[in-house]
Amino acid sequence: MRMHTRIVPLAMTTALLAGGTAAMATGAAGAAEPKGDVTAQSCYGSARNYTGTPGGPGRNAHWPATGTYAYATRNCTDINLKVNYTRDVRVCFKNTGQCNGWKKAKKGVWKVAASNVRDGAGFYIQFKGANRSTGKIAY
Structure with missing residues (x-):
């Protein structure tokens, strides 16, 4: 049981980091997009x-x-x-x-x-x- 509680927070942290990285990459790409010609x-x-x-x-x-x-x-x-x-x-x-x-x-x-x-x-x-x-x- 003790091992299970460590895995869940670790899995959640990994998922949040991956999501945050994707959001940061999307945000960076959006910021780099030109406005106009x-x-x-x-x-x-x-x-x-x-x-x-x-x-x-x-x-x-x-x-x-x-x-x-x-x-x-x-x-x-x-x-x-x-x-x-x-x-x-x-x-x-x-x-x-x-x-x-x-x-x-x-x-x-x-x-x-x-x-x-x-x-x-x-x-x-x-x-x-x-x-x-x-x-x-x-x-």
Whole structure:
């Protein structure tokens, strides 16, 4: 009888430990699961502030500075903007000399200005109108 009382608590302890381990593993897996698009999260995590260069009569504002290009990185597959004021934007590429179509970027909301951009591609952003633009950019 004495041996029986030791086995039952030992068996219960083993069962509780196994259940606790399973619960911990499930909890850890649940905690590791991404919330939303992991690529977008890591891309936006590399975002930085930008201040565009104002345009002039008949010239749109742009970023980066006149005559320079930014270069796409591995951080993002797209060029993303979060503008401080709603603007129409487009991306122009160094190698082709072509710009994509205008897109409306709304204040405080991430906007994909160009998608599936090759790593290392040179580009600049145009903002419709002469007023400079400020906000965040991730590319």
